[in-house]
Amino acid sequence: MTDWLVQHIERFISVSDPLRKRLQKIALPKTIRKGKFLHQPGKVCVHTYFICAGLVRIYYKKGNKEITDNFSAEGEWITSVYSFMTHVPDHCFIQTLEDCELLAIEIRELEKCFLDFPEMERFGRMLMSMYFVEQSERIITMRFHSAAERYRYFLNVGKHKIHRVPLGMLASFLGMTQETLSRVRSAKDVF
Numbered sequence: 804m805t806d807w808l809v810q811h812i813e814r815f816i817s818v819s820d821p822l823r824k825r826l827q828k829i830a831l832p833k834t835i836r837k838g839k840f841l842h843q844p845g846k847v848c849v850h851t852y853f854i855c856a857g858l859v860r861i862y863y864k865k866g867n868k869e870i871t872d873n874f875s876a877e878g879e880w881i882t883s884v885y886s887f888m889t890h891v892p893d894h895c896f897i898q899t900l901e902d903c904e905l906l907a908i909e910i911r912e913l914e915k916c917f918l919d920f921p922e923m924e925r926f927g928r929m930l931m932s933m934y935f936v937e938q939s940e941r942i943i944t945m946r947f948h949s950a951a952e953r954y955r956y957f958l959n960v961g962k963h964k965i966h967r968v969p970l971g972m973l974a975s976f977l978g979m980t981q982e983t984l985s986r987v988r989s990a991k992d993v994f
Contacts, residue, residue, distance in 0.1 A: 854878065
């Protein structure tokens, strides 16, 4: 599985043999069954996860309502960014939606890797920049676009996830009711 991680990183930087060996040492393979939690509220998130296979979501609870914040699938990362970066507990849940094959990297090991391999720190900055741009696009979409436009946005950025995400979770992610999502999906002008 580490080969998938190295291939992913090589899209951004060159991976030397010493860096490859370090990644093999610190990226621990995990097989997690559907419905299990990688993180829960009140705890510090000390791992970031690279997804080799499967689908994961981040969500929050407001009362009895679950509010989906994001989905990640193969070739993507997932963590509680706030908790991971600040080392403080947060309020999010990270849950597997499918059986998953993951590589878990602990924050202290990642920070050592950044110190020892400046190119890896560069990769981390590039990845965080991409995440920031994606979050900015999502915020703009959520605040200024119609329900149909928000759905089209997800079709464009999450097309490999669209048939794997339960409709209620997708509606929550898009900031609409499940009924509105059903109407949007059945409208002919969506596509």
